[in-house]
Amino acid sequence: MLSSIAMVLTLSAISVIFFLCSPTVAILLGRLTLPSPLVGPESIEFDRNEGGPYVGVSDGRILKFGAPNEGFKEYAFTSPNRNKTICDGLADFSEVQARCGRPLGLRFNHVTDELYVADAYSGLIKIGPNGGAPTQLFNGIQPQQGNDNTTIQFLDGLDIDINTGIVYFTQASANYRFKDIQTLESSRDQSGTLFSLDPRTNETRVLMRGLAWASGVAVSRDGSFVLVSEYLANRIQRFWVRGPRANSSELFVQLTVRPNNIRINPRGEFWVAVNGVLGPNPPPRPAILPGALRISENGIVLQIVPLVRELGDEEISEVHEHNRVLYAGSLHASYLPISTPF
Template identity: 30%
Template sequence: MGHRSTTTGAPNALLPRRLVELGGRGPEDVVADPRGGVLTGLEDGRIVRVDGLGDPARTGVRVVAETGGRPLGLELLPDNALLVCDAERGLLRIGLDDGVVRVLADRVAGAPLRFCSNVVALADGTVYFTVSSRSYPLEHWIGDLVEHTGTGRLLRLAPGETEPEVLLEGLQFANGLAPSADESFLVLAETGRSCLTRYWLTGPSAGRAETFLDDLPGQPDNLWRAPGGPIWVALAGPRVGALELLHRRGPAVRRAAARIAVRAPFRPPGTMGALAVDDAGRVLHHLEGRRARFRMVTSVCEADGRLILGSLWERGLAVCDLPAAPG
């Protein structure tokens, strides 16, 4: 049973305390490690680790690997390895001790695996990941959101396998993933529908998908589960009424609008946002910043006592205060 987003009250302020330059553009996803550091991938293929985010005097950035493609979603593994959704190369595994990059999967259903977006690994070693679009590449992502292609997918890669299994199709720009605390279901962001979808892994509904949280106050991007805490949802942009009206038009009209959109100059609006939700679909935090100097928040995580924001658009990370506990 899905929930409607109960975010009608005024959101709390989301204010960057400082920005951390990374020497490269587009830290699209951010994930925290147990030592308080953050890992992120840049447009030029580098994976960097950022330490000391809670103290400007200790902050340091170092390169830990290079994918040779365009890294997006990341998942840290217990053996100090990193899963990477690379928009150009597929699903990768990187050893953080030696920087060695290994391709886990680069084809699905006989076709090249492109624009994989976010990934999680469960306790049994099964890997789940999303493909945002099979119609548009990453550099033309806006075309998919305008055309509303519904070509997103949820995939599963079982331990020892090299060919992913398609679990769900027809998703509207499938994006972030996060497991429930007991790993009985996955929460999946559909950016093109401004909603979160639940995919059941166990129980009588196993293999079924349903709406988890609908009518979000923005377009959800990456998800990140805080250890012992909520699921953080990055809101990459506000809802756009004209776009939602366009989605009700026929395919030919949407395709024509998408052709214009991919050629038009793009600059994100000056808003930033994030939600924290629990496994019952309740919104615990709604954070928003207007006239922001940090735009297009595509990821959120907690690290070193701070809330860290990543962005496909920016050249660094934003460091914010953690919100007070709800209630």
């Protein structure tokens, strides 16, 4: 009988073959355009009444899409020191963005109707049911090696266990900030971290260290494990929360593309946003950029959806399935494409 690790590796090999041979073409339904000059709807969320989508954008605000004739309107912001005069309309990678905030991962707790946000600069925050100002829960600050007077952070992905309310979130890197993302992308950094926060006790735990750009995170349907993607390592790892392997981790799937955010769908499967091979030694085949993988709880790729038509040459950050359609997030696009792969 194959060992657990060998089985995962076998499934990974099958996944790669499936990825190369069986793409599904998505049908573009439309685009939801952000107010100019805002960009970067990196993560997508809906509230418990199916309102939305909600997106975080480049000037530190959370926007909510209303009626088609209304478009996106301000719902909340993520920096406690945000100045509207300075920040409104800000583009990404600005020097003042640390003051304005940069929301990345978004998830609602559908029991409390609070919106949790992993902000690249402001840390883990939550927004009350009526939007508005943030409450900071965790600032993610770690001292930079060799300089105790400098602190840096870069929170990225986030998910919530619907059964317990525990929040799982990632710090992409302890050595680079969000404004240095292009440098991080070409590095061999392995300083990412997976955390958990229990809102009932305010206890924060470090679950995994040494991750190569810890980007996306997703909780399984039964809450027994958490997936975390390593963007620079082309892989997804599984951390066991409960059961006989609790507090241990293993390889979930090895890919030939770079995985970003992970979202669970209503059937307990995972949508992974992926971008083409960007490493120094890519295989001798065209890069698949951008796209989405639908993966089973056992690490088998069930469906591949190229999203070049939807996003062009923009890198994809997240794929959110809602009412059988896909919403595709991006760190640089000025719109949110909607398509169906079914």
